[in-house]
Amino acid sequence: MEKVLFTHVDQPEQHRIETYVKNGGYQALPKVLRDYKPDEVIDIVRKSGLRGRGGAGFSAGMKWSFVPRDTPKPKYLCCNADESEPGTCKDRVLMERDPHLVVEGIIIAAYAIQAHQAFIYVRGEFVYPAFRMEQAVAEAYAKGYLGRNILDSGYDLDLVVHTGGGAYICGEETALLSSLEGDRSLSRIRPPFPAVEGLYGCPTVVNNVETLANVPYIINRGPDWFRSHGTEKSPGTKIFSLSGNVKRPGNYEVDLGVPLSYVINDLGGGVPEGHTLKAIIPGGASTPLLLPHQIDTPLDFESMAQAGSMLGSGAIIVIDDGACMVWTAMKLIDFFQHESCGKCTPCREGTAWLKQLINRIEGGEGRPGDIDLILDVCGNIMGRTICPLGDAAVMPTESIIKLFRNEFEYHIDNKTCLVKTSYPLA
Amino acid sequence: MNSPHGSVHVTIDNRAVEIPLGSTILKAAEASGIYIPTLCAHKDLTPFGGCRICIVEVEGMRGFPTACTTPVEEGMIVRTQTAQIQSIRNEIFNLILSEHPASCLICDEKDQCKEYSVTVRKVGVTTGCRFCPNDGQCELQDVADKIGVTELNYPIYYRNLPVEKDDPFYDRDYNLCILCGRCVRICQEVRTANAIAFKQRGRHTVIGPAFKRTHLDAGCEFCGACVSVCPTGALSEKSRKWRGKEDRAVTTTCPLCGIGCQINVLVKQEEVMGVLPAEAPELNNGQLCVKGRFCIPEAVNTYKRMKRYQKLEDGVLVEITPDEAMALAAEKLATCTPDSFGLIISPDSTNEDFYVAQKFAREAIGSNQIDTTASSYYDGWFSEYLKLFSIGGTLEDLRRASVIVAVGLDTRYGRSVMGVELRQAMRRGALIVTIHPRRHNLSVIADVWLKPPWRGTPRLLNDLMTLINDPRHNVIVSDGADKLDKAAAILRGADSTVTLIGSEFTPDIDCDKIYAAVDELAKATHARILPLPAAGNLVGSIFMGAYRQLSPGGGPSDHMLDVHNMLHSTPSDDKTGGLYLIGVDPAPYRGTAEFIISQNSYPAENAQAADLVFPAAMFTEVDGTMYNQEKRLLNLHKCVDPPGDALPNWQIVSRLAARMGKAGFEYATVEDVQAEIPPIVKGAGDSLIKRNKIGVMTKKTLEEIRAKRARDGMPTFRISLDEHIFRGYPLSRWVGGMRIIQPVDTLYINPADAAQFGLADGEKAAVSVNGFERVWPVIIDDEQPSGEVRVAVNAAEWNMRYGLSITIRKHNG
């Protein structure tokens, strides 16, 4: 299968601008500045059908087109490199191994929306990727791809690498903007959407690293080429971060629409010997679980939704029969509770109760009504919060309980796991 | 379709409403009288959407939008009361209560429990709400009642956070906090003090200053805005924590500075229990400073208040009847000649007090020797200061100004409502230039902060003036050249400038030059000037003629007797006969007069400071009027009765005059006094007198001081007066919290100067001025310009600043 974003990631010097250029980099940018008006760029990207890789799968071209054209306010582009969803580690590879691809994508996107200031908001813990991005940005400035009058086109753009506040919520686009403004990372109310009122109250586009990395290829090879990968509604390739109980975990780039089993079994080598597949979290920690019989579900936005889950950020976490689902649920809810920003009641209080209840069951102190109480609390959070983190906490939790209720009941009755977990508990 | 005026039509619970475009669903509901419960929403704050209690259903919209954040759209159909909405609201409220001790919010016997204590308490004290200082005034209780929560699904999770009591004025019990963020938003959005924020995440979220600082260190202004908007008992005023709800509230004017904020005085059991800001959009706009918000109850209720007439007998004060006192005073004053009498009145008195007092001096005694303590505060440059009023300016001007110049103004504690105005001006794009020798609370928001060195201010202002006139002019800059250029450019380009004047330069040796330069600068830039006097009714004292040089109406008085020497530096063999002090600390005057009558609400520190003591009412106990610095007429309304024999100042003076057999003082009510003022004082009845020329005083005293100083050499440092003086005494004397936030009697000194004197932080310095010595603890302050020290003293030490030979040395022990 043709690799696109990962074509050059294994080349040792790809992060240097010379290598990047030698390998065909910075060809899309001059083309854009020379041949296309901003709106034409938006059009091309819209025609390609590129959908956001940050989780929600929103059409990138469409998002760009929401930015008002006749506003006197400055516009901003923010590349979301906060990658903190458990299981997701794809943006990191792009930033470390092919940072100029990201930079070029950012410049083209910024040009399309006519922003003169762009930011890369890098997860606080990503010291090395941030270093690589900074290096790339400095090189791009030196070569005139950034700064005043880029490549004599008259277009100006400044790009700042900003390291994040160190919380999962910083990746939520409105919270990211608050954090970038120097404030505490709290999600904002929508509407207004960032495209209309974002950073400093000005129109702002937030796109994921992987989304933007696709842009130079789309420009170079055209929307039809892009659509030759993937499915009709989910065109292109996607990087999947495979982790959990598989033989060969790692980042794999495949066409959207390949079956889940292709990634897990063919690329990842399946679950370790002596174990059988128990469940799959297909799109990052915040997505509902799939069962073994769903392993042939195509990996695209629509099919995943149809199967009752989500493609999310493309982090596939494989769970085999050696894992206790109560423990799994506990690890997940501990994360979300820890990361709730605390702004809205249902998520702040709800995740705390979920954590308390699930920990109680795991600790052998569960009470008979607890399972229903957990589902009740889930219902109190779902759809009632400011940002999707609340839902993100509920979706895997609710799904685990519905699919593996027996393990929870067993735990409550017997104060121990139905499945003796065969992995070290951390 | 949208109407031309930008309003839209929406239907809420089957009721049609027309409402301006951009309003929220909540506003639309309020406009049509439909109740939607809210907790985090507040009318003065941007929508937050955190508590989620206000969720509604909107046809065609996914999920449950929050009414407080969702803007209306044409044709929107909203339902606020469906069964589903009610049940979701109930569940959300349940989640809120799951971290708020509230069992008795939902107890079905709560009414009986409260009224008659008939039932056995069913919940522990900590997890109930009867222990909450907000009981009976809590918005959570209201919402619980309105949405009818009767059962809790979750056990109560008590966070067990320690109650924070270390900062002055208000306590914080975050166990009661529901994280609605109102306090954070008001502090950031309205006050722009940014003292507090959300800390931590999720359920560990807690409100407070970042990095474990105290409120004091985080720049809190103790304005109490956060306390006012807190819907729960999490934030509570120390002074009235357990007093519950007030019986009534009286709107009156705060006389603690010249801004004249409108306040609502809360009264319970005929005692002032608290103060909240009145709306007064044209004035303080719902804001106050620490003095108005927190200091008043303590200041007016102090147990030391004077209640009885007293006379000095064998070195002690003994109580006498009002009649005896009047007789004694009349007898003594009968022996005074016009030249041997003096009357000094506090500049925070009411117009009626000033008017009757000056009339007493002029008509009952026939003397023109009248003064206020303001003239000694502003010293020989009083006339320079008053001149600034003649250019005049109003809050309206400030709100429209495109450039604001702040001269020696720090708005952290005093005049903090002006700080709010400034920061709002900054938000709307006004440019701010601040001139101040030290880092202060405006230096962070100002576009340019000009930082004159010790004695460098006049020069800096002159350089600025030169640069404004000629940008290419080469001045030997007195401050950073780029900063001065920038300031000059801002002022040159300004179309409407307002200059605000604070107190920093008032005790400056160059004060007159500074004020003259400010005046010139204002004229050159067509700026309005808004002096912000520390004294509550300075303008009234001028209008009412409470000075020897001014008769009522502001014109010069015919007798130009110089009483300055008599009042401040009379040699002891040339004593005044009788001194009548109203709202003035008698201590500094002891020895200057044969006989002192001290009429005040507060006692002197030393009982022997006066011969006769008259107990006066407080501003909360009188009706009357005042002028603020804009020359706006403001009303005082009586909130409670004065204690004991105390009476309003004007009334005591009138009685004394009557007792002396003088006619013309037969005032039964304050209205009788007011009726006499308008024909004499031009425009005294207008609510806002525009650009009134204020009479200018003689320069004689100023020149005298200058000459004396030139002769003897300049002092090496200056002493500044604690400006939070009320009725002759610093507020900190009665208000504990004030002592913490604005320590008086503490010497701030530059590190280099400290080294020179061998002083270390926390050590004590003995400062002696003309043989008058004081020992003060030392704080080494990088911000203090070298060459001067700063110490806020109270009136008794004020004449130390005349000192011409000053020594500082380390004090051991």
Ligand SMILES: Cc1cc2nc3c(=O)[nH]c(=O)nc-3n(C[C@H](O)[C@H](O)[C@H](O)COP(=O)(O)O)c2cc1C
């Ligand atoms: C709690 C939370 C965390 C998120 N974290 C990330 C992240 O780390 N990186 C990312 O690209 N998007 C993240 N998102 C999604 C962003 O809000 C946003 O949808 C995305 O950056 C848009 O980019 P895209 O359209 O290119 O996908 C997060 C969303 C939520 C609710």
Ligand code: SF4
């Ligand atoms: S859902 Fe959670 S993370 Fe999102 S705003 Fe609410 S409390 Fe914060």
Ligand code: SF4
């Ligand atoms: S008292 Fe005023 S300044 Fe202090 S935290 Fe409250 S709102 Fe902010």
Ligand code: SF4
């Ligand atoms: S302290 Fe009061 S105002 Fe502040 S968040 Fe808590 S409940 Fe709200």
Ligand code: SF4
């Ligand atoms: S600013 Fe002045 S008038 Fe207003 S509350 Fe404070 S002291 Fe009173």
Ligand code: FES
């Ligand atoms: S009042 Fe609307 S969410 Fe709190």
